[in-house]
Amino acid sequence: MKPFTFLCLVLVGLYAVANCHHISGKHKDEKELLEHSGAYDIINQGCPTRGSSYADFTFSFYKQAMLQEPNKNIFFSPISISTAFAMLAVGAKSTTLNQIFVGMGFNLTEVQVEDIHEGFHHLLYMLNKPDNEIEISLGNALFTDRGFKPLEKFLNDIKGFYEAEFLSSNFHNPSEAKKQINDYVEKKTHGKIQNFLGSLDPSTVMVLVNYIYFKASWENPFAPIQTSEEDFFVDVKTPIKVNMMRQEGEYESYYDKQLFCEVVQIPYHGTAEAILILPDNGKMKQVENALVKETVCKxxxxxKTRRINLHLPRVSVTGSYDIQQLFEKMGITEVFSSNADLSGINGAHGLQVTKAVHKALLKVHENGTEAAAATAIIISKVHQPSVTIKFNRPFIMLIVDKTSAITLFMGKIVNPIEN
Known part of the structure; x- marks a missing residue:
């Protein structure tokens, strides 16, 4: 029987709303670079219908996570997951390669594989550029066993397209290797994600790591003095006490009369925004079933701008996922089997992915007293009649980079304090 050696993918994400320092920003020059590169159509998740259906990868993954745990919190970073597997695809061939990209929504009869990699390269460039009052870092690392020699072309390509760091590790000592990887992840997520990797098989020869760290401040922070304890209904019969933030102001919002849900857009300083979707009681499943790119575009x-008395809970949740279980339901199976063709990594067959895990952490709060004080002057317009929108029951959340229209994070908050 042919011996197999193992690969492991580790994908981590952290999202926090907090005070940030001013950094020189990126503006339309990077967007123009992306658009004119020819890669924009491939990775663009905006409302124009050009390009691939890569945008729907986010919603496909969400729906699989929802089916796995229907009444639980969901939180993940689609850009972290897709970037890690796109990086792995540099070494994939044949059906293994096709399944990865088709499963992520790319049409390989219309799009060249190299153009997909180029699209991710430009996206990494854009997201890692400093932005006004947003701290974001998206990166990749490759841990290889000291006796394992990847092909020079593979190393050059993942360095060129994905700017991956290369680190040598001793997988014959799993506890030592695990500590090295966990320390790396902890450092890259600013200490927020610790002891992430639980175990490593001694037969592992390579670990691919993708991480994303995102920290931003609300454009109009909530005043902590307005926060009070209120009921949040996990379901219609189960209230829990949460710290509910409150603020009255002008927000872009829309009530969908067909799907029976309220949509509120909350901007951050810089080039990101949160889109919150609050289904009416009993309508969550209907909204979830309708989650596709076209729905979000609508x-x-x-x-429309409305004056809203907004009630939003503080949130502290995590999401942990076995990617293999979810991807196999999305048609990505071969890379996890003994039939995997990852010969582009080392020039030989006998490699397969045995573990692909993802963890994401979400923290949402008022944004601190300093930021709240700085915006007190803004709340001085003539008052118009306001509508009250209370996020006091399960809701869906998208964190979007406005420049690329890429969804950085997506989640469903069923219990804001279940960490």
Missing amino acids: WRKSL
Whole structure:
């Protein structure tokens, strides 16, 4: 029987709303670079219908996570997951390669594989550029066993396209290797994700790591003095006490009369925004079933400015996923089997992915007293009649980079304090 050696993918994400320092920003020059590169159509998740259906990868993954745990919190970073597997695809061939990219929504009869890699390269460049009051870092690392020699072309390509760091590790000592990887992840997520990797098989020869760290401040922070304890209904019969933030102001919003949900857009300083979707009681499943790119585009086009008395809970949740279980339901199977063709990594067959895990952490709060004080002057317009929108029951959240329209994070908050 042919011996197999193992690969492991580790994908981590952290999202936090907090005070940030001013950094020189990126503006339309990077967007123009992306658009004119020819890669924009491939990775663009905006409302124009050009390009691939890569945008729907986010919703496909969400729906599989939802089916796995229907009444639980969901939180993940689609850009972290897709970047890690796109990086792995540099070494994939034949059906293994096709399944990875088709499963992520790319049409390989219309798009060249190299153009997909180029699209991710430009996206990494854009997201890692400093932005006004947003701290974001998206990166990749390759840990290889000291006796394992990847092909020079593979190393050059993942360095060129994905700017991966290369680190040598001793997988014959799993506890030592695990500590090295966990320390790396902890450092890259600013200490927020610790002891992430639980175990390593001694037969492992390579670990691919993708991480994303995102920290931003609300454009109009909530005043902590307005936060009070309120009920949040996990379901219609189960209230829990949460710290509910409150603020009255002008927000872009839309009520979808067909799907029975309220959509509110909350901007951050810089080039990111949160899109919150609050289904009416009993309508969550209907909204989830309708989650595709076209639905979100309709919501975006329908947003109108309204004065809203907004109630939003503080949130502290985590999401942990076995990617293999979810991907196999999305048609990505071969890379996890003994039939995997990852010969582009080392020039030989006998490699397969035995573990692919993802963890993401979400923290949402008022944004601190300093930021709240700085925006007190803004709340001085003539008052108009306001509508109250209380996020006091399960809701869906998208964190979007406005420049690329890429969804950085997506989640469903069923219990804001279940960490």
